[in-house]
Amino acid sequence: MAKAWSTFLPDVMPSVPGCPVLVAEQRLRRAAQVFFEKSRAWTVRTAPMAVAAEQEEITVTLPDAQTELVRIEAAWLDGRRLTPATPRDLDDSCDDWTELVGTPSHVVQLTPGVVRLFRIPTADATEGLRLRASVRPSEVATGIPDDMAVKYRDALIKGATGLLMMMTKKPWTDLDLGQALLTSFEADAAAANSAANVRGHSTARRAAQVNWC
Secondary structure: OEEEHHHHHHHHHHHOOOOOHHHHHHHHHHHHHHHHHHHOOOEEEOOOEOOOOOOOOEEOOOOOOOEEEEEEEEEEEOOEEEEEEOHHHHHHHOOOHHHOEOOOOEEEEEEOOEEEEEOEOOOOOOOOEEEEEEEEEOOOOOEEEHHHHHHOHHHHHHHHHHHHHOOOOOOOOOHHHHHHHHHHHHHHHHHHHHHHHHOOOOOOOOOOOOOOO
């Protein structure tokens, strides 16, 4: 079950008197987007996605339509582990990596909703591609899951309140306090990211001088 943005309002509205509810909820959504993008603390597992022979791009289907893909943390093709990589990783090692075919060893995130395999598969997948991915709320999200709301409630309240206070020429404007709240909010996101990495998130960072081609 998801916690609606409205459930955070009792902790936000007293600090921003006169702020319209819709504006406060929009800033709560934006704070959640920033927090979960930076922290990668909210992860989901996808159902198997079909992959055909010679298929170059795969549209990622997430379990919740109100989420957006932040990063691939882990991937499996027909039960075999793939390594997340960035286009730059492969650009640094292969001039023509997008044309190479064979047994896939890496999964590459092209856009927030599209990935491709390296190499291009020569046979249909039997089980499909599964991902463990970090996600964030989409622009139409009406809230976040209960566990995320409980665990990161204080951080999200700070972030939303800080964003609201940084709005200029409003009755609730307080640039100094708003900046202090956002600084603390950024620290909370960084701490959550560190905790997520300790649990084993893949960073998909650049790998120097790796010969994949």
